Amino acid sequence: MNEPGKAQRAIVVFDSKFGNTGQIAKSFAGGLQRAGFNVDVFNMRDVTVGTLVDYDLIAIGAPTQAFTASKPMKDFLAKLEGIEALKGKRGFAFDTKFAGRLSGSASKYIEGRLSKLGMEIVRPRQSAIVKKSEGPLEQGEPETFDRIGFEIGTSLTKTSTKGLR
Numbered sequence: 195m196n197e198p199g200k201a202q203r204a205i206v207v208f209d210s211k212f213g214n215t216g217q218i219a220k221s222f223a224g225g226l227q228r229a230g231f232n233v234d235v236f237n238m239r240d241v242t243v244g245t246l247v248d249y250d251l252i253a254i255g256a257p258t259q260a261f262t263a264s265k266p267m268k269d270f271l272a273k274l275e276g277i278e279a280l281k282g283k284r285g286f287a288f289d290t291k292f293a294g295r296l297s298g299s300a301s302k303y304i305e306g307r308l309s310k311l312g313m314e315i316v317r318p319r320q321s322a323i324v325k326k327s328e329g330p331l332e333q334g335e336p337e338t339f340d341r342i343g344f345e346i347g348t349s350l351t352k353t354s355t356k357g358l359r
């Protein structure tokens with residue numbers, strides 16, 4: 195819960211095989227920072243799941259692989275099960291993927307897991323499009339995620355408690 199005068203904390207956790215999802219994670223984090231959030235960005239490999247409870251907003255992103263979230267990200271999400279303190283935390287899911295309805299979506303999977311943990315999804319999941327498996331990202335995707343980070347951050351810093359929303 196927010197305390198007046200104290201910056202809210204966000205953690206952006208990502209998996210990335212070729213670096214594209216990492217790049218999007220950093221753009222998103224930049225937008226949140228501009229909105230006044232205190233933000234940490236971590237590759238999932240470097241996160242101890244217990245530390246997530248220290249944050250007000252938890253954003254999780256992964257590359258879409260075989261129509262769903264990458265295997266390492268699925269394993270990471272499985273480790274969050276049973277952490278009661280995640281209930282009621284704010285969450286946001288994102289991914290990178292190919293264009294098209296038949297490509298599947300990592301963020302659909304991630305968002306589903308976050309909801310199941312009892313988290314409040316602050317904005318519907320969002321995908322950044324890659325041109326090929328190894329990238330690059332479609333033009334404008336980093337800027338889009340910077341803007342989304344800013345918008346989410348602004349909306350959450352305006353509403354000082356959940357009850358006022």
Ligand SMILES: Cc1cc2nc3c(=O)[nH]c(=O)nc-3n(C[C@H](O)[C@H](O)[C@H](O)COP(=O)(O)O)c2cc1C
Pocket residue numbers: 209210211212213214215216256257258259260261262290291292293297298324326327328329
């Ligand atoms: C093994 C593998 C399977 C993939 N399967 C899909 C898929 O089902 N749908 C899709 O949109 N993209 C698929 N892709 C493309 C990835 O989404 C793309 O590599 C990723 O977005 C790049 O992000 P990264 O650089 O963070 O790994 C696949 C890539 C790999 C390597």
